[in-house]
Amino acid sequence: MTTSLELMERTHTCGELRGTDEGKTVLLKGWVDSWRDHGGCLFIDLRDRYGLTQAIFNYAELGQTLDAASSLRNEFVLAVEGKVVSRGENINKNIPTGEIEISVSRFEVLSPCKVLPFEVDDDTNAHEELRLKHRYLDLRRPVVQKNLILRHRLMQLARNYLSEHDFMEIETPMLTKSTPEGARDYLVPSRVHGGSFYALPQSPQLFKQLLMVSGYDRYFQIARCFRDEDLRYDRQPEFTQIDLEMSFPTEETIYGLMEGMMVLLWKELLGIELQTPFPRMTYAEALDKYGRDAPDTRFEMFLTDLTDLLKDGCGFGVFDGAIEGGGLVKAINVKGKAKEYSRKMIDQLTDYVKTFGAKGMAFAKVKDDGTWQAGFAKFLSEDLMKALSERLGAEADDLLLFGADPKASIVNESLGRLRIRVAEEIGLIQPKQYSFTWVTHFPMFEYDEEEERYVALHHPFTMPRPEELHKFEDGGDLSDMLANAYDLVLNGQEVGGGSLRIHREEIQKKVFHALKIGEDEARAKFGFLLDALGYGAPPHGGLAFGLDRLTMILAGTSSIRDVIAFPKTTRASCLMSEAPSEVDDKQLQELSIALRKET
RNA sequence: GGGGUGGUAGUUAAGUUGGUUAUAACGCUGGCCUGUCAAGCCAGAGGCCGCGGGUUCAAGUCCCGUCCACCCCGCCA
Numbered sequence: 001m002t003t004s005l006e007l008m009e010r011t012h013t014c015g016e017l018r019g020t021d022e023g024k025t026v027l028l029k030g031w032v033d034s035w036r037d038h039g040g041c042l043f044i045d046l047r048d049r050y051g052l053t054q055a056i057f058n059y060a061e062l063g064q065t066l067d068a069a070s071s072l073r074n075e076f077v078l079a080v081e082g083k084v085v086s087r088g089e090n091i092n093k094n095i096p097t098g099e100i101e102i103s104v105s106r107f108e109v110l111s112p113c114k115v116l117p118f119e120v121d122d123d124t125n126a127h128e129e130l131r132l133k134h135r136y137l138d139l140r141r142p143v144v145q146k147n148l149i150l151r152h153r154l155m156q157l158a159r160n161y162l163s164e165h166d167f168m169e170i171e172t173p174m175l176t177k178s179t180p181e182g183a184r185d186y187l188v189p190s191r192v193h194g195g196s197f198y199a200l201p202q203s204p205q206l207f208k209q210l211l212m213v214s215g216y217d218r219y220f221q222i223a224r225c226f227r228d229e230d231l232r233y234d235r236q237p238e239f240t241q242i243d244l245e246m247s248f249p250t251e252e253t254i255y256g257l258m259e260g261m262m263v264l265l266w267k268e269l270l271g272i273e274l275q276t277p278f279p280r281m282t283y284a285e286a287l288d289k290y291g292r293d294a295p296d297t298r299f300e301m302f303l304t305d306l307t308d309l310l311k312d313g314c315g316f317g318v319f320d321g322a323i324e325g326g327g328l329v330k331a332i333n334v335k336g337k338a339k340e341y342s343r344k345m346i347d348q349l350t351d352y353v354k355t356f357g358a359k360g361m362a363f364a365k366v367k368d369d370g371t372w373q374a375g376f377a378k379f380l381s382e383d384l385m386k387a388l389s390e391r392l393g394a395e396a397d398d399l400l401l402f403g404a405d406p407k408a409s410i411v412n413e414s415l416g417r418l419r420i421r422v423a424e425e426i427g428l429i430q431p432k433q434y435s436f437t438w439v440t441h442f443p444m445f446e447y448d449e450e451e452e453r454y455v456a457l458h459h460p461f462t463m464p465r466p467e468e469l470h471k472f473e474d475g476g477d478l479s480d481m482l483a484n485a486y487d488l489v490l491n492g493q494e495v496g497g498g499s500l501r502i503h504r505e506e507i508q509k510k511v512f513h514a515l516k517i518g519e520d521e522a523r524a525k526f527g528f529l530l531d532a533l534g535y536g537a538p539p540h541g542g543l544a545f546g547l548d549r550l551t552m553i554l555a556g557t558s559s560i561r562d563v564i565a566f567p568k569t570t571r572a573s574c575l576m577s578e579a580p581s582e583v584d585d586k587q588l589q590e591l592s593i594a595l596r597k598e599t
Numbered sequence: 600g601g602g603g604u605g606g607u608a609g610u611u612a613a614g615u616u617g618g619u620u621a622u623a624a625c626g627c628u629g630g631c632c633u634g635u636c637a638a639g640c641c642a643g644a645g646g647c648c649g650c651g652g653g654u655u656c657a658a659g660u661c662c663c664g665u666c667c668a669c670c671c672c673g674c675c676a
Contacts, residue, residue, distance in 0.1 A: 034636075034637085034638095036634090036635045036636065036638050036639090037632085037635095037638090038632060038633050038634070038635065038638080038639090039631065039632040039633070040632075040633035041633045041634075041635085042633095042635095043634075043635050043636065043638085045636070052636095054635085054636070056633095056634085056635090058633075059633070060633090073627090074626085087634090088634095089634085090634055090635080090636085092635095092636055094636080095636085098636090115609055115626075115627060116609075116610085116626075116627095117609065117610075118609080118610055118611090118626095119610070119611095119625075119626070121637095123637095124610085124611095125610080125611050125612090126610060126611075127605090127606085127610090127611085127668075127669090128668075128669070129606090129667075129668045129669080130610080130668095132668090181676060182675080182676035183674085183675050183676070184674085184675085202675095202676085205676095227675060228675095229674055229675040230600095230673080230674060230675075231675090232670085232671085232675090233669085233670070233671095235675070355602085355671065355672060356672075357672085446676095455676065456676050457676070458676065459676045460676075462676090559669095569667090569668065569669085570668080570669065570670085571667085571668085573667095575667090575668085
């Protein structure tokens with residue numbers, strides 16, 4: 001009696017066999033990727049995550065069992081035993097195993113497959129909704145597998161790199177204390193302490209600082225983080241950070257180590273040699289030239305500030321009003337594209353900037369004689385137009401796009417986003433281009449008009465730059481106090497951010513004071529950190545990388561869901577498992593949570 | 600919380616100014632076929648047109664509401 005193939009170990013994967021294996025008797029197991037029935041013979045491509053191998057079921061070899069083979073369909077799980085034979089004239093150059101095929105002598109269906117909800121195929125055109133509902137099928141597709149393999153390799157490289165540089169991987173709790181500063185927490189009710197809640201971590205921030213106090217001078221963790229906020233193409237309610245912290249660093253130590261890690265990742269994963277050191281830019285410069293704290297440095301087309309040239313008034317109400325209201329007038333120069341941009345296209349750009357709060361968008365087309373064709377041209381004196389042209393480097397056929405608003409932030413945000421959109425439209429951005437920049441010298445605080453107080457731009461444990469500390473004593477305006485915080489920006493996306501932290505209790509207290517976090521409140525929320533800082537805390541700092549975003553960029557995908565095995569929708573539900581779901585009244589009672597009233 | 604786009608066989612889409620039996624491709628079922636690799640040829644089955652109201656002699660199509668997904672703004676220290 002022969003042993004069932006199901007009980008036998010496969011001899012090879014479906015991506016392994018080559019011409020040199022000809023003559024071997026092999027056993028492969030995998031999924032039917034496609035089948036082509038020719039009556040007398042049947043071709044099947046068998047797939048696993050390593051590749052595809054063609055198996056041929058031949059009438060002469062199999063006799064009447066060919067009838068059984070003809071019922072094989074896509075995504076059946078199959079074991080095939082047979083001899084590796086050359087394909088002779090019929091080599092398939094599209095797959096690595098294309099020189100050979102398996103001439104099947106015996107096969108078993110290990111598992112059949114129902115009619116599929118969508119075709120499990122790289123170029124499936126099924127909607128994402130359907131693919132997420134059957135994610136286990138979607139994950140079979142080689143393109144998706146490729147992304148997860150990339151993610152795995154990235155994690156391994158990061159782990160090894162950090163370990164080699166004396167970082168210890170230490171796990172911090174998932175059930176932590178809610179600290180409602182910043183993003184909304186996911187809460188977990190406590191059964192034992194009825195009415196009390198844990199929070200899932202938004203980041204391991206406090207714990208990693210405490211590890212520094214404890215003397216674990218280099219820590220890292222590939223840490224799952226949770227934020228209960230609305231989602232986007234690059235935001236999930238749970239996401240992963242490569243989180244690290246070190247004691248006694250200088251800023252340079254951190255930049256050097258992190259650049260080394262990026263160099264390694266790009267070399268190993270993309271075969272690209274990155275140049276170091278990465279350029280650096282202050283937050284102020286980023287805002288001035290790019291309009292954003294995450295500048296896309298793959299192309300120029302900078303924002304040009306025209307406010308000083310227009311400060312005496314020009315008669316154009318939009319510009320004058322913006323400046324009188326304490327705002328800005330800035331512009332970008334789209335070189336040589338005035339003729340390409342129709343009125344309709346410019347209207348679309350206007351609609352676009354309006355989504356960022358701009359009231360409109362003035363534009364001008366530079367004529368051959370250097371003067372402007374613009375609705376507001378009549379307001380500009382010859383000298384003023386000349387001065388503006390010179391500042392903007394304007395030449396014939398340039399398209400000038402203006403942002404003007406009493407709120408500087410609206411001008412920067414709208415023009416900054418417009419700059420990127422236009423660059424995409426006119427092809428300034430090359431594929432496979434990777435442009436890193438450190439953005440430094442972030443402000444400590446920004447004013448929150450709703451709460452009528454300063455809030456921390458980074459987080460409340462960020463160290464002010466040492467030369468700024470005196471501003472606490474001077475009293476008054478803290479809006480220009482700079483922090484020892486830095487972001488790593490890649491192609492206009494923040495991929496990492498961090499800071500040197502406060503390691504002295506009295507500075508931490510001053511920051512809390514500036515944030516109008518009272519002593520009692522500070523004690524209740526962060527007492528353990530304040531205490532720890534009083535027991536010999538080393539100077540420390542670190543940063544966290546967004547693993548999902550990094551993987552997205554490396555994989556060249558446009559959605560974070562493409563690099564997460566089981567992602568959630570933009571309404572934070574899992575279409576496959578149907579989480580979140582209602583729970584029994586009994587469960588709620590145990591958790592001391594009031595039952596939902598029937599209505 | 601606000602705005603935009605989409606939802607029609609298993610899947611992806613078409614469906615005109617409202618009008619007779621709602622099309623096509625792929626998939627599925629059956630038949631033919633020994634060199635396919637997007638296999639080919641023939642035949643067939645398959646529909647709560649997201650859901651609920653309304654207008655109308657008549658609704659996939661028009662109106663109102665609602666659900667789901669995606670994208671954007673707010674939000675995300």
